[in-house]
Amino acid sequence: DDLVTDGVRADSVPNDLEAFWMPFTSNRSFKKRPRLVSRAKDMHYYTPEGRPILDGCAGLWCVNPGHNREPIVEAIRAGAAEMDFGPTFQYGHPSAFRLATKIADLAPGDLDHVFFCNSGSEAVDTALKIALAYQQTIGQGTRTRLIGRERGYHGVGFGGISVGGMVANRRTFGTMLAGVDHLRTTYDRENQAFSKGEPEYGAHFADELERIVGLHDASTIAAVIVEPMGGSTGVLPAPKGYLKRLREICDKYGILLIFDEVITGYGRLGYAFAAERYGVIPDMICFAKGITAGAVPMGGVIARKPIHDAFMKGPEHMVELFHGYTYSAHPLACAAGLATLDLYAKENTFTHALALEPFFADAVMSLKDKPGVLDIRTVGITGAVDLAPRAGSPGLRGYEALEKAFHEEGFMMRIAGDTLVITPPLIISKDQVGELVEKLGRVIEKTA
Ligand code: PLP
Numbered sequence: 001d002d003l004v005t006d007g008v009r010a011d012s013v014p015n016d017l018e019a020f021w022m023p024f025t026s027n028r029s030f031k032k033r034p035r036l037v038s039r040a041k042d043m044h045y046y047t048p049e050g051r052p053i054l055d056g057c058a059g060l061w062c063v064n065p066g067h068n069r070e071p072i073v074e075a076i077r078a079g080a081a082e083m084d085f086g087p088t089f090q091y092g093h094p095s096a097f098r099l100a101t102k103i104a105d106l107a108p109g110d111l112d113h114v115f116f117c118n119s120g121s122e123a124v125d126t127a128l129k130i131a132l133a134y135q136q137t138i139g140q141g142t143r144t145r146l147i148g149r150e151r152g153y154h155g156v157g158f159g160g161i162s163v164g165g166m167v168a169n170r171r172t173f174g175t176m177l178a179g180v181d182h183l184r185t186t187y188d189r190e191n192q193a194f195s196k197g198e199p200e201y202g203a204h205f206a207d208e209l210e211r212i213v214g215l216h217d218a219s220t221i222a223a224v225i226v227e228p229m230g231g232s233t234g235v236l237p238a239p240k241g242y243l244k245r246l247r248e249i250c251d252k253y254g255i256l257l258i259f260d261e262v263i264t265g266y267g268r269l270g271y272a273f274a275a276e277r278y279g280v281i282p283d284m285i286c287f288a289k290g291i292t293a294g295a296v297p298m299g300g301v302i303a304r305k306p307i308h309d310a311f312m313k314g315p316e317h318m319v320e321l322f323h324g325y326t327y328s329a330h331p332l333a334c335a336a337g338l339a340t341l342d343l344y345a346k347e348n349t350f351t352h353a354l355a356l357e358p359f360f361a362d363a364v365m366s367l368k369d370k371p372g373v374l375d376i377r378t379v380g381i382t383g384a385v386d387l388a389p390r391a392g393s394p395g396l397r398g399y400e401a402l403e404k405a406f407h408e409e410g411f412m413m414r415i416a417g418d419t420l421v422i423t424p425p426l427i428i429s430k431d432q433v434g435e436l437v438e439k440l441g442r443v444i445e446k447t448a
Pocket of ligand 1: 120
């Protein structure tokens, strides 16, 4: 086959980049100098020419067990051959129930019912809708207000951007949901700079919820949603004690607490869920990404038993919750999810991540004295380096770093403005951590 050189098909290289309007991408810059990958295995992507790219961001925080792992590939193959699609409205297929049971078993406390969807954004909208419907179901229909947090990221649906706190994701999209308020961010550089793991300072930021309750009255508030670790705004771990305090205040006022664990779920912080790491049981957990290692889109919400059970009343032929997606619990996603959870269990992926955390944190912190480093944060297998922006051009240094990383150093990472984020697959070895951090250090120097 003369289309193949070095095992790469020449026709795998697109010859026209124009038609694809790329998401969350600087389209014009990208298309002038594309960063293309066409194959992946374990810790690496490969460019169409066959150049290895060390994956410093687990794809998009989702490929926790490494790329193209055989058991997952095989499960998808077998699943596709068995049943292409199976409706989950009034019908069901066994793998959906099996996966829900496994997820419920992994989740702490009485978080034991799983509602499936296809992405993190859908998971967030689902959780917000369940919260509102639940309050109505228990006779608390005046509780319609939703509380998010500044610098929070909860995907891109109208619900998610309403409770989210990233200015760029909100400002061009109108008024969004009414009746939303925000806690302030937990990040305070002056008192937290260069913290490894959860900062000592900042539990009191949870008391903001008392202020918000004072302003609106508890009887108007349905739920609070937070990420246990803010991911997309540049890795903001919860300060020690913050989430516990938030739980206490929610309990005091009958407000539901939702953890958005789209990033922190499935091992990123060394546990199946961050809820376990922090010893705090939320009323709902949103998940996506790591459930299928990114191989097939899937998201979902895990709800505590009393939340689910509150809906199970009225005539039994009636639909209890008027919500769902055509592709909720798609058979292919269920097959991938089951294989992924088996792989995590077999390889003790989460405990491996937890054991690696101190080494990873030290490695990332070693970049402290590189030029223009303003702060470094680490938690689990995730690290962020804030760089001093170029005068008058915020985000430019970050973007240049992204380009140099790919084209010159051969690695991928995430950027949030001028913050460089590494969040590799959890199977990363100590040597590869060293390699990734060395490459990152050179990129920081080159963009100084
Ligand atoms: N919630 C959090 C915390 C996320 O980090 C993300 C994506 O990064 C989402 C929601 C949205 O997920 P998706 O892009 O699958 O819609």
